[in-house]
Amino acid sequence: MAEPSEVRIPHLGADEPVEVVEVLVAAGDQVSREDSLITLESDKASMDVPSPADGKVLELKVKRGDKVKEGSLILLLEAAGEPLVESEEAGVSPKPGQETTQETPQEPAQKPADPRQEDTAKVGPPPVAPPAVKVESRAFDVALVVIGAGVGGYTAAFRAADLGLAVTLVERYPTLGGVCLNVGCIPSKALLHVADVIHEAEALDARGVSFGAPVIDLGRLRAWKDEVVGRLTGGISELAKRRKVKVLQGRARFLGEHELEVASDDGVETLSFGQAIIAAGSRVVKIPGVPYDDPRVMDSTDALELPDVPENLLLVGGGIIGLEMAMVFGALGTKLTIVELLDGLIPECDRDLVRPLEARLKKGMGAEIHLGTKMTSLESLADGSGLVAQLEGSGGSKSATFDRALIAVGRRPNGDLLNAGAAGVEVDERGFIAVDRSLRTNQRHIYAIGDIVGEPMLAHKASHQGKVAAENAAGENSAFDARVIPLVAYTDPEIAWVGLTETDAKANGTVFEKVKFPWAASGRALGMGRTDGSTKLLFDPETKRLLGGGIVGLGAGDLISEVALAIEMDCEAADLALTIHPHPTVSETIGFAAEVFEGTITDLFRPKR
Numbered sequence: 054m055a056e057p058s059e060v061r062i063p064h065l066g067a068d069e070p071v072e073v074v075e076v077l078v079a080a081g082d083q084v085s086r087e088d089s090l091i092t093l094e095s096d097k098a099s100m101d102v103p104s105p106a107d108g109k110v111l112e113l114k115v116k117r118g119d120k121v122k123e124g125s126l127i128l129l130l131e132a133a134g135e136p137l138v139e140s141e142e143a144g145v146s147p148k149p150g151q152e153t154t155q156e157t158p159q160e161p162a163q164k165p166a167d168p169r170q171e172d173t174a175k176v177g178p179p180p181v182a183p184p185a186v187k188v189e190s191r192a193f194d195v196a197l198v199v200i201g202a203g204v205g206g207y208t209a210a211f212r213a214a215d216l217g218l219a220v221t222l223v224e225r226y227p228t229l230g231g232v233c234l235n236v237g238c239i240p241s242k243a244l245l246h247v248a249d250v251i252h253e254a255e256a257l258d259a260r261g262v263s264f265g266a267p268v269i270d271l272g273r274l275r276a277w278k279d280e281v282v283g284r285l286t287g288g289i290s291e292l293a294k295r296r297k298v299k300v301l302q303g304r305a306r307f308l309g310e311h312e313l314e315v316a317s318d319d320g321v322e323t324l325s326f327g328q329a330i331i332a333a334g335s336r337v338v339k340i341p342g343v344p345y346d347d348p349r350v351m352d353s354t355d356a357l358e359l360p361d362v363p364e365n366l367l368l369v370g371g372g373i374i375g376l377e378m379a380m381v382f383g384a385l386g387t388k389l390t391i392v393e394l395l396d397g398l399i400p401e402c403d404r405d406l407v408r409p410l411e412a413r414l415k416k417g418m419g420a421e422i423h424l425g426t427k428m429t430s431l432e433s434l435a436d437g438s439g440l441v442a443q444l445e446g447s448g449g450s451k452s453a454t455f456d457r458a459l460i461a462v463g464r465r466p467n468g469d470l471l472n473a474g475a476a477g478v479e480v481d482e483r484g485f486i487a488v489d490r491s492l493r494t495n496q497r498h499i500y501a502i503g504d505i506v507g508e509p510m511l512a513h514k515a516s517h518q519g520k521v522a523a524e525n526a527a528g529e530n531s532a533f534d535a536r537v538i539p540l541v542a543y544t545d546p547e548i549a550w551v552g553l554t555e556t557d558a559k560a561n562g563t564v565f566e567k568v569k570f571p572w573a574a575s576g577r578a579l580g581m582g583r584t585d586g587s588t589k590l591l592f593d594p595e596t597k598r599l600l601g602g603g604i605v606g607l608g609a610g611d612l613i614s615e616v617a618l619a620i621e622m623d624c625e626a627a628d629l630a631l632t633i634h635p636h637p638t639v640s641e642t643i644g645f646a647a648e649v650f651e652g653t654i655t656d657l658f659r660p661k662r
């Protein structure tokens with residue numbers, strides 16, 4: 054007779070003890086490999102512990118209600134056939150989602166139980182659920198599948214691979230990188246840099262340096278932008294190869310809780326998966342009745358192709374994405390007309406931060422801005438000479454003809470395109486998928502990240518979430534608990550804000566003290582000829598802690614990181630004021646604003662309070 058084998062609790066991904074809620078076998082029972090032995094449950098999740106081998110249960114070492122941890126002894130097993138070996142295969146089940154086939158890289162041999170782990174007194178509730186939710190006792194084609202290779206998806210895939218999971222990344226397009234790299238953040242910022250340089254060069258005229266009107270070769274500009282995109286997306290493919298992340302091109306849709314179909318020109322493939330991360334992103338919102346089949350009607354993706362430099366352009370939607378693209382066309386010489394339904398551009402931002410941008414658009418670029426105005430119709434002229442828009446607003450109605458129109462009225466999540474119901478994943482009526490702090494959906498083995506889980510739809514949120522989801526899928530105990538997410542409009546001037554806004558503070562009755570440092574008092578801003586900026590900080594008057602901040606001015610998008618870090622670190626005004634900022638920089642304006650709060654500012658004259 055073989056020596057009895059000890060069957061112990063596998064890796065749980067969390068140090069806290071979990072409860073045995075069900076004992077599924079009794080002494081004397083014959084069990085097969087992968088049969089569930091006991092069920093564990095924390096306040097967030099449950100998992101079955103499978104038998105590592107065929108055999109007979111000799112003695113149970115746990116009972117219902119016991120608290121156990123990784124390494125705790127469950128039972129003694131008289132294994133039939135092959136003796137058990139001290140490995141993941143014996144006694145410790147694979148990490149959730151890891152393939153259970155022989156080829157799968159296995160965890161190192163089981164660690165002996167640490168006696169200190171039996172001390173439950175010091176352990177509080179875990180911040181998020183232990184990772185393994187329902188360990189399926191079957192082998193899957195792929196351990197972890199990530200749907201969508203945008204910034205969220207490829208980050209998740211790479212992090213999971215780095216943590217030892219076998220990962221398949223499914224992307225419907227031939228290039229990786231999703232919206233951000235291909236038709237979003239990166240190409241738009243490349244073009245905005247060109248727009249900034251054009252504006253800078255024009256501004257030098259007033260300081261005695263003239264370059265003459267720019268000569269624009271659209272073909273070369275496009276090629277340069279495409280090269281930037283190509284280098285980045287190519288780099289992502291290379292990184293996937295090096296990490297042995299399998300990339301599958303095709304459109305994914307769920308067939309079941311653990312089943313996916315991937316359709317491509319080459320045919321349809323089905324695959325089973327242990328865990329999934331949904332990172333399928335978002336798409337542009339279309340306005341009904343708009344003639345999108347007319348190539349002069351553009352969304353942001355079309356606009357990034359720079360088909361030509363129209364004499365005049367109608368921008369429908371005064372949000373960040375539309376305004377950034379409008380800045381590019383404006384710099385190239387297009388006359389802009391901007392129509393926004395609400396009563397301000399970038400409505401989610403404080404008005405004082407938006408005002409310098411509005412002034413620059415109107416006075417510096419000659420743009421017409423119609424706020425509180427709706428485009429009620431857009432028609433293509435039969436002779437191909439333009440587009441006629443009907444605009445209705447508080448100032449009356451007006452009809453105008455444009456060479457091109459850019460419709461940028463928002464993005465909607467792709468939750469409705471995945472047949473998620475087949476996997477039991479709930480999608481709301483707008484297409485968003487709800488997740489908890491561990492980024493699990495209502496199906497505990499399926500995660501969702503990025504644009505598809507809600508606002509703000511931003512690349513840096515997606516990538517951070519990608520890491521959290523991957524870490525949990527790999528058995529770690531990770532939570533998306535960012536206090537703040539910075540927002541940036543890369544317009545000219547840039548606008549960036551983070552944390553509490555003045556508008557929200559007033560609306561929800563938060564007590565705050567506002568301080569502002571005007572860039573007109575910054576030597577660096579003066580030297581750059583850009584005194585149209587300001588730095589605003591909101592503090593809690595009692596604790597002096599930083600609650601939020603907003604910056605408008607050249608490079609605000611880079612400057613806002615300090616404010617975000619200060620909020621995350623619970624900084625008080627003195628922390629910012631006493632941090633020595635290099636001189637002369639516009640970063641000093643953050644320290645100066647904190648000095649205004651502290652009453653120590655010398656770069657401004659403040660009458661005594």
Ligand SMILES: Cc1cc2nc3c(=O)[nH]c(=O)nc-3n(C[C@H](O)[C@H](O)[C@H](O)COP(=O)(O)OP(=O)(O)OC[C@H]3O[C@@H](n4cnc5c(N)ncnc54)[C@H](O)[C@@H]3O)c2cc1C
Pocket residue numbers: 200201202203204205206223224225226230231232233234236237238239241303304305306332333334335353354374467470471502503504505510511512513514515543
């Ligand atoms: C013009 C523009 C400029 C922007 N600028 C910025 C910026 O400066 N900063 C910023 O933070 N954010 C910016 N954004 C937003 C940013 O691009 C998104 O927040 C980010 O791309 C979201 O990442 P994601 O991974 O969630 O989704 P996505 O990037 O949308 O990636 C989703 C991927 O999933 C794929 N996919 C979808 N469905 C399936 C399926 N069924 N099967 C297989 N694959 C599928 C898609 O093809 C796509 O590649 C901008 C967006 C636009 C449009």
